[in-house]
Amino acid sequence: MPPCGADGSARICGRLAPSPTGYAHLGNAWAFLLAWLAVRARKGVLILRLEDIDPQRSRPEFAAALLEDLRWLGLDWDQGPDVGGPLGPYEQSRRGAAYAEALARLEAAGLTYPCFCTRKELRLLAAAPHVDDAGAPYPGTCRELNAAQREALFRSGRRAAVRLRCPGESVEFEDALLGPQSFRLEECGGDFALRRSDGVVAYQLAVAVDDALMGVNQVVRGRDILPSTPRQIALLRLLGHNAPQYAHIPLLLDGEGRRLAKRHRSLALRSLREQGVTPRRIVGLLSRLAGLNPRGVPVSPAELLPDFALERLPGTDQRVTDQDLRQLAP
Ligand code: GLU
Numbered sequence: 594m595p596p597c598g599a600d601g602s603a604r605i606c607g608r609l610a611p612s613p614t615g616y617a618h619l620g621n622a623w624a625f626l627l628a629w630l631a632v633r634a635r636k637g638v639l640i641l642r643l644e645d646i647d648p649q650r651s652r653p654e655f656a657a658a659l660l661e662d663l664r665w666l667g668l669d670w671d672q673g674p675d676v677g678g679p680l681g682p683y684e685q686s687r688r689g690a691a692y693a694e695a696l697a698r699l700e701a702a703g704l705t706y707p708c709f710c711t712r713k714e715l716r717l718l719a720a721a722p723h724v725d726d727a728g729a730p731y732p733g734t735c736r737e738l739n740a741a742q743r744e745a746l747f748r749s750g751r752r753a754a755v756r757l758r759c760p761g762e763s764v765e766f767e768d769a770l771l772g773p774q775s776f777r778l779e780e781c782g783g784d785f786a787l788r789r790s791d792g793v794v795a796y797q798l799a800v801a802v803d804d805a806l807m808g809v810n811q812v813v814r815g816r817d818i819l820p821s822t823p824r825q826i827a828l829l830r831l832l833g834h835n836a837p838q839y840a841h842i843p844l845l846l847d848g849e850g851r852r853l854a855k856r857h858r859s860l861a862l863r864s865l866r867e868q869g870v871t872p873r874r875i876v877g878l879l880s881r882l883a884g885l886n887p888r889g890v891p892v893s894p895a896e897l898l899p900d901f902a903l904e905r906l907p908g909t910d911q912r913v914t915d916q917d918l919r920q921l922a923p
Contacts, residue, residue, distance in 0.1 A: 605631075605810065606808050607628055607639050607812070608809050609642070609670060611663075612651065613643055613655035615655055616658055622666055623842075626876065626880075629668045630898065634902070638671050641683060645685055646794055646796065656674070685794075688803065692802055695828075696755065696788060696794070699757065699832070708735040710735060715731070731783040736758065754790040756787065757831075759778040760827060763775050764777075764778065766822070769839065770841060776823040778824065778827060797828060798828060805834035813840045813903070815842060843910045846912045848914050869923040870922060871923075874921050882911040
């Protein structure tokens with residue numbers, strides 16, 4: 594089977610891309626439920642891809658738990674590490690050859706350079722304030738080193754990261770929820786890393802390569818990842834691929850307005866399940882916050898399909914209040 598969309602059909606191909614760095618929580622459930630609905634409502638193909646590229650942060654037991662918890666919630670996928678499929682492997686940790694090939698192409702085109710800066714040096718050099726998750730923009734210290742300087746640094750035993758020489762022009766795209774977007778890559782971290790100095794491929798490269806090779810043409814993910822999108826689009830274009838359609842959904846926040854994250858241990862799907870909360874109640878709450886189920890009645894994801902449209906999602910981040918959580922309990 595060719596990658597979805599490569600056969601010229603207009604079929605939607607989406608992905609769920611969890612990172613197995615902790616247990617899935619309510620915020621993940623929100624994002625994955627909406628990504629699942631966006632694909633299933635249009636009879637598309639859904640891929641589950643494990644983003645376990647970072648060996649220091651990913652753990653196999655979290656990977657197994659993630660798949661189990663998402664299935665418990667009522668989500669499914671057509672291709673993935675547990676069900677197989679023609680576009681595998683579906684774990685980024687096993688896709689190193691594809692990333693190496695893409696990196697070699699960018700290197701051969703003169704679009705990369707080695708960067709010898711240490712984390713400490715980068716911290717000291719970082720004059721600009723943080724730009725969302727992109728961190729302080731890279732100031733370009735190693736961009737113009739000449740061959741002799743590079744050679745000397747390599748010989749002194751310094752290990753180098755590989756950075757992309759970012760194109761100067763703006764990256765523009767149309768977000769299905771946010772409308773027209775335009776970013777200068779300098780606003781999004783400047784020349785970003787493609788491979789860390791310890792040899793680990795960077796998230797931006799892995800995601801761009803995988804979305805292209807898996808034929809992903811619809812990406813539904815949280816707004817916190819928006820600053821990564823121009824970087825991924827730039828890479829896709831340099832590698833000769835089309836960018837998917839992106840929809841950056843509002844975030845789920847706790848009662849104090851903080852983004853739900855792994856630190857909210859009690860909101861892990863496992864903890865909720867142990868407290869006797871049913872998946873239908875969770876989906877009922879999430880779909881109410883998404884504006885799909887006004888009274889928040891317990892439902893399965895599949896029951897939400899007939900009326901689902903991405904465009905109907907709320908424009909703003911949504912809060913899960915203590916009262917919402919009390920109502921989840923049996
Ligand atoms: N693996 C990322 C995460 O769990 C998602 C990346 C993406 O959707 O592109 O936050």
